[in-house]
Amino acid sequence: MLIHLVRKDFLIVKKYVLLMLAVCVFIPPFMMWRIDDATYVGSMSFILAAIFSVFLLLRYVSFKENQYAKASTLLCATPYPRKLLVLSKYVFGLLIYGACCLIFWAETLLFPVLGGFHIELSAVMFLVVALFLGIYLPVQYKLGYETTKFASFIIIMASPFIVPQLLKMQGGANWYPLIALSPSILSAGAILIGVIVLAVSAGISVKMYCKADLS
Amino acid sequence: MESILKVSDLNKSYGNFSLSNVSFSLPEGCITGFIGVNGAGKTTTLRTILELTNRTSGHIEFFGLDMQSHEQEIKNRIGVVLDDGHFYEELSLAEMKSIIAPAYTSWCEQDFKNYLERFSLNPKQKINTLSKGMKMKYALALALSHKAELLIMDEPTSGLDPLIRSQLLTILTDYMNSGGKGVFFSTHITSDLDKIADMLIMIDNGHIVFQEEKDTLLDYYRIVKGDVRYLNAETRKLFLSTTETAFGFSGVTKKISEVQRLIPDVVVERPTIEDIMLGSIEGGKK
Numbered sequence: 001m002l003i004h005l006v007r008k009d010f011l012i013v014k015k016y017v018l019l020m021l022a023v024c025v026f027i028p029p030f031m032m033w034r035i036d037d038a039t040y041v042g043s044m045s046f047i048l049a050a051i052f053s054v055f056l057l058l059r060y061v062s063f064k065e066n067q068y069a070k071a072s073t074l075l076c077a078t079p080y081p082r083k084l085l086v087l088s089k090y091v092f093g094l095l096i097y098g099a100c101c102l103i104f105w106a107e108t109l110l111f112p113v114l115g116g117f118h119i120e121l122s123a124v125m126f127l128v129v130a131l132f133l134g135i136y137l138p139v140q141y142k143l144g145y146e147t148t149k150f151a152s153f154i155i156i157m158a159s160p161f162i163v164p165q166l167l168k169m170q171g172g173a174n175w176y177p178l179i180a181l182s183p184s185i186l187s188a189g190a191i192l193i194g195v196i197v198l199a200v201s202a203g204i205s206v207k208m209y210c211k212a213d214l215s
Numbered sequence: 216m217e218s219i220l221k222v223s224d225l226n227k228s229y230g231n232f233s234l235s236n237v238s239f240s241l242p243e244g245c246i247t248g249f250i251g252v253n254g255a256g257k258t259t260t261l262r263t264i265l266e267l268t269n270r271t272s273g274h275i276e277f278f279g280l281d282m283q284s285h286e287q288e289i290k291n292r293i294g295v296v297l298d299d300g301h302f303y304e305e306l307s308l309a310e311m312k313s314i315i316a317p318a319y320t321s322w323c324e325q326d327f328k329n330y331l332e333r334f335s336l337n338p339k340q341k342i343n344t345l346s347k348g349m350k351m352k353y354a355l356a357l358a359l360s361h362k363a364e365l366l367i368m369d370e371p372t373s374g375l376d377p378l379i380r381s382q383l384l385t386i387l388t389d390y391m392n393s394g395g396k397g398v399f400f401s402t403h404i405t406s407d408l409d410k411i412a413d414m415l416i417m418i419d420n421g422h423i424v425f426q427e428e429k430d431t432l433l434d435y436y437r438i439v440k441g442d443v444r445y446l447n448a449e450t451r452k453l454f455l456s457t458t459e460t461a462f463g464f465s466g467v468t469k470k471i472s473e474v475q476r477l478i479p480d481v482v483v484e485r486p487t488i489e490d491i492m493l494g495s496i497e498g499g500k501k
Contacts, residue, residue, distance in 0.1 A: 001317065001318065004313075004314065004317040004318070005314075007313075007314075008303075008314045011303075011306060011310055011313075011314065012303050012305070012306070064303065064305075068302065068303045068304060070297070070299070070301040071301055071302055071303045073267055073297065073301055074295070074297055074301035074302065074315075075314070075315075075318075076266075076267055077265050077267060077290065077295040077297065078290060078295070078315060078318040078319070079287045079288075079290040079291045079318045079319060079320075080318045081286075081287060211269060213229075213267075213268040213269060214262070214267045214268065
């Protein structure tokens with residue numbers, strides 16, 4: 001049943017999925033063309049493509065679900081459990097991230113200047129995506145699409161002020177113990193934390209959606 | 216007759232509206248109309264029994280199974296048509312079907328195709344290009360293509376022209392003839408129920424007013440018309456509601472023999488379901 005609900009999310013945003021896949025494909029060559037320093041082109045383009053794709057496609061799904069809010073009520077009147085309707089959103093986000101990884105991996109084979117496809121980078125990005133899904137989805141189930149949209153707009157507007165502050169704080173932080181860890185332990189740790197974040201977040205979202213009165 | 220749906224002491228509060236101790240049951244083999252004016256609590260009741268909204272208290276049983284502990288199994292055996300479609304309107308009929316169909320264990324693709332053909336619906340057509348009547352027919356095709364034993368519909372005839380309403384009533388009759396165990400549908404257009412309903416349940420302001428077989432109800436109530444001078448404190452009590460003009464009065468009663476004894480010169484008529492519904496609402500407000 002879960003797979004059909006994930007397929008449903010892809011169906012309702014099918015136009016945007018194709019667009020985002022195209023964006024994912026074109027970001028690395030575009031950055032190679034625009035940036036002379038090749039050191040970070042690969043990792044930067046992967047990070048950008050993953051963030052853009054997961055964030056925007058999930059936003060589109062939420063937008064469509066909000067536009068046709070009564071459709072989920074009909075789905076809940078069928079044997080689909082509400083729990084799976086929630087979990088499908090998490091799986092959708094992770095599949096998009098998986099697609100970004102695959103596309104980037106394929107492009108590293110085509111364009112050696114991008115560097116190799118490093119498992120450490122994809123593990124850290126997995127943690128970033130897990131944190132995003134883990135916060136965004138429960139907040140949206142709690143506050144609704146419009147309020148969440150407003151909150152994300154505020155965060156985006158405030159980010160030029162927040163990021164320098166965070167960088168200052170990072171300057172004072174002692175990252176040595178993390179850097180000293182072997183890359184494989186770091187990757188495994190990032191994946192483990194990501195999985196825990198997703199599991200806790202999904203539990204909270206399911207609990208909230210199961211209690212919701214549908215329109 | 217066995218009950219296919221049994222609702223006991225259902226309570227649900229929504230701001231300034233509440234369902235209060237709603238109890239009723241649906242006998243097998245009947246088309247049951249759930250009537251009441253707009254805002255009476257029909258949709259809230261239907262949504263609560265389908266677990267789309269959470270109840271404050273109460274017990275719901277379908278086919279003898281508790282709804283809370285057998286939700287998926289029960290939903291697999293019922294077809295649901297909600298008011299105004301409830302679809303992802305940008306999808307085609309086939310795409311929307313591909314989302315709904317996998318939820319049911321006994322989905323029958325051939326039945327679905329037959330319904331589309333019967334309703335002249337093109338599976339490639341986008342849902343947002345369908346008229347309201349066509350959307351309702353599509354919703355019925357989805358609800359009836361998995362061997363549903365009970366069909367639950369929320370205001371299916373609302374906003375439809377008489378021809379499509381009449382077609383819908385034929386579809387419901389056919390569904391019952393082909394082995395359906397029951398139809399439960401809410402409406403405020405009571406003329407539809409005159410034609411096909413076997414049983415009527417009326418709700419007003421969150422309270423069940425009556426549950427009765429339609430024929431019994433129509434036999435039980437009468438419309439009485441007479442001279443207004445016969446209306447006095449004693450005779451007024453015999454009516455659920457009365458309307459008075461300079462020429463006379465008209466009232467709904469369920470005590471016809473007493474009325475005829477006390478007011479000899481009256482005209483007695485059989486009421487429609489609408490007369491009974493309006494009489495009961497006005498009577499309830501006294």
